[in-house]
Amino acid sequence: MSSASESPHDFVLVRRGYRPDQVEAYTAALSQGRDAAGGGAARRAVLAQDM
Template identity: 60%
Template sequence: MERGSRVSSASVSSQGFEVVRGRGYRPLQVIAYVEALSDDRDAAWERAARLTVLAREMEEELELLRVRVAGLAPQTYESLGESARRLFGLAGEEAAAVRESARQYARDVTDLAEDDAAGVREAARTHAETVRAGADERAGEVLL
């Protein structure tokens, strides 16, 4: 039989814990649940950390590229004639549009990463407060 399909007269909490003897939960079930939540929280923190590092690396690379581009002499096609100058002008306009699109994409990705990290931090804080409150309550019950 599957774990959750046992026939039992025990009631079940909203988190899926079996209530035993009318007063408490099965400790192993609670421990497994808290460990799963902890693993999810740790994975989210790790993802947020990786995204933060990636955003920083992208910003550093962007700055290096800006410095490099600023040091380049402007390219001219004067000696190639009017057609080449027009083609060069169109290519320059297209390049500017692509650069702006890439900048906007980088800003959007950075904003999403920062929002995701803030959400993960808040969820972890809330979860920690909930677990701590439960542990404090349980400690109070044990001490009484």
């Protein structure tokens, strides 16, 4: 077994977990993608209803 743990999202492991700035940046990017997808779905629903 390896003594170093690896993160599935390339976060740097530090003594007590992940670096907060990396996690915050990653979750902010996920949130932006989620918000963009939600807006696109809402627009498509309106367009489909108009058709």
